[in-house]
Amino acid sequence: MSQVNTSSLTVQTSENAMRILFEHSSDAMLLLDDGLFVDCNPAATRMMKCTREELLNTPSDRLSPELQPDGVRSADKGAQMIRIAHEKGSHLFEWVHRRPNGEDFSVEVSLTAVPFPHRQVLFTMWRDLTGRKKMEENLRESEQSYRNLFNSLQDGMFVIQDGIVVLINSTLEYLTGYQEDELVGESFTKVIAPEDMALVVENYHKRLAGEPPPEEYVIHILQSDGITRIPVNLRGNSINYNGRVAVMGSLRNISEKMRMEQELRDSQNKLQESYDRRGFQVMVSNEIGQEIASSQSVDEMFMRVVTLVEERLGYYHAQLLRYEPALNAVVLVKGYGEIGQKMLEAGHRMEMGRGLIGTAAATGQTVIRPEVVNDADWRPNPFLPETQGEIAVPVKYGERVLGVLDVQTNRAGALTGDDRLLLEGLCGQIAIALEGTRLRQEMQERLNELNRLYAGTAREGWADYRSNGSLGSGYLFDRIDIHPAETVWVEEIEKAIQQKSLVPAASADGAAVAPLAVRGEVIGALGIYDDPQRKLTAEDYALIEQVSDQVALALESARLFEQTSIALDEAEKLYNFSRNLAEASDLNAVIGAVVEAASISQINRGALITFEYDKNGSLTGGLVKAAWYSGHGHLLEAEIGTRYDQTYARAVLSRFQAEQPLFYFEASLELRKRGIFSVAALPLWIGPLQIGVLLLETSEPHEFTEDEKRPMNSLSQQAAITVQSRLLFEQIVESESIFRKTSQQLVEALNAARMANWEFDVAKGTFIFNEAYYRFL
Secondary structure, eight states, rough: HHHHHHHHHHHHHHHHHHHHHHHHOOSSSEEEEEEEEEOOOOHHHHTTTSSSHHHTTTTTGGGSBBBOOTTOBHHHHHHHHHHHHHHSSSEEEEEEEEEEEEEEEEEEEEEEEEEEEOOOOOOOEEEOOOOHHHHHHHHHHHHHHHHHHEEEEEEEEEEEEEEEHHHHHHHHHHSSSSSSSHHTTGGGGGOHHHHHHHHHHHHHHHHTTTTTOOSEEEEEEOTTTTSSSSEEEEEEEEETTTTTEEEEEEEEOHHHHHHHHHHHHHHHHHHHHHHHHHHHHHHHHHHHHHHHHHHHSSHHHHHHHHHHHHHHHHHHHHEEEEEETTEEEEEEESHHHHHHHHHHHHTOOOTTSSHHHHHHHHSOOOOOESSSTTOOTOOOOOOTTTTEEEEEEEETTEEEEEEEEEEEESSOOEEEEEHHHHHHHHHHHHHHHHHHHHHHHHHHHHHHHHHHHHHHHHHHHHHHHHHTTTTTTEEEOOOSEEOOTOOOOOOOHHHHHHHTTOOOOSSTOEEEEEEEEEEEEEEEEEEOOOOTTTOHHHHHHHHHHHHHHHHHHHHHHHHHHHHHHHHHHHHHHHHHHHHHHOSSSHHHHHHHHHHHHHHHEEEEEEEEEEEEEEEOOOOEEEEEEEEEOOOSSSOOOTTOEEEEOOOHHHTGGGGOOOOEEEOOOOOOHHHHHHHOOOEEEEEEEETTEEEEEEEEEESSOOOOOOHHHHHHHHHHHHHHHHHHHHHHHHHHHHHHHHHHHHHHHHHHHHHHHHHEEEETTTTTEEEEOHHHHHHHH
């Protein structure tokens, strides 16, 4: 009996202990009997967020959503899990329960079959999986984000372990043409071009051994077709992958970059070639300009131009043609070499408006055809069968076409804008030289006309000669020396001039006077005082008349010689001015050449102002392009680069818009205070457009004479051509400088982008930074 009581006490104690564990366990515990929860601990109610009454006697499927995550109905799957637990004695599985508030949560369910009298119940334990599920979800999302990032990189990414590809991204698939399952598990050498295989393998082993291989280098990969090679930039780093050493790297397609770099190099080479050629052309242009200026005759100038253009610039053929109005054509006057001589003997000419040469002559515009084979306007020449390109440049002085410089090449596409600029500049110099020659010829014709009209112009010549003050009123010889005799006057002089014959002395103090006449025009008188000791005889009078005739002729010859010398000197000055313009180093030197040619010592300052117009041709501004100062007198106020606005242009500069030079004497008080007393304004015209004005100023009063005004028009015309050529040349030099600077900046930008891991987006036309790649690394 005692033994039975002891056993009962032990069982009771054990039951109490189990109850205490059941009630105080942190794990949710329940008893499941015939599909119903018949008991539960507080942890279960806390987990379900309900009361004990709400939980007990409730089927498990009533505490679950209708369907489990695998799509099976909770009632069916619950019955299956209970059956398995009864059959096996226990069963562990995951389940989704639903709280009374509708909130679902995941638990790990442990069912253990426990024998009870007459039946078997299931001891149930729930472990909340919400935290673990959240971690698993976060891990899946992180892995997916990593995979998305990995695949979004524009570089082909890979991981190699033991020489085998274990991971690649979609960019590498596109780059190689292989699918992921075709590369993963394969040797990385599968995509390496044979010529780069040794280098890549060597660097791979160096990296695994801890040796420092190049951080990045260029190789070629083979696409899946086994033929196509793509240049890539290879980068790699050692990493720990799944607990073991591996190499992670990237392959960046640099095909476009290499293409752009090659285009840049080609562009730079072309630019350098163009720059070198332009420099050579400028040098040759100066050389030809000097030859033109130093030529003694037109024929010599033509020969030098044709020869130098042909030989120094390497053209196939060069020739000069002169415009002949009577023939309505341009006629060959000089061609290069033996072929040129044959064409000259054949009387080569081109009608106005016909062919490239005739078109250039008729329009006054340059005609350039880099390729002439299929050109409808081109006319082939049997003497020049190898011609592939041709340029015809009109030789113009102002708007007047004097001829055409024609150049041909035997290389299609060889003629460029540089050739056009060079030859147009040469033609401008040729036109100036021809105009100088024309002026000299006109001067000679005028001299001949003066000789033919000698008698009729003697009086006017002497009147002008006297008005210039070059000749005294008279001279007296006292048997010892010759003295000026400004006040000598005897009555016989007036009679001799009126009678145009010798008048004997009228008194003891008088003189025998004979008129000095040239072809009937009296220019003076020669008198001989009578000697009281020896009276003049008839023979003496006859001798006086003979001597007077000889003296008259001598004086006339001296006067003509002096005035002719002055005229020739003016022509020579104009010729020298043309040469000085051709040799002027800059626009300041052009002003200096004009001042030198003007030969007005009072001019001590000069300013070249170019005009600016709007689209309607109205004057809107001006710019000081050059300023010259002799070093004496008041300094020049205008500085180079000074820009005048529209108000100043319309108020002041518009005064200098004129067809002919303007002269201002006795300037306003305001100008005199600034040291400006007289101004010569030379308008600069190119065709129908006045491109500016050249102002010549004096710092002391000076009234311009007619002799000083006369050459100013020719000076302004020639200066305008030279100024225009200089301005065009400055524009070319400035354009070349900008282009070279831009190319250098582009090179520096590409290099900087490569060092900073920037990429050039061809579609957007801009640089982008691979931020995702850096976050990945």
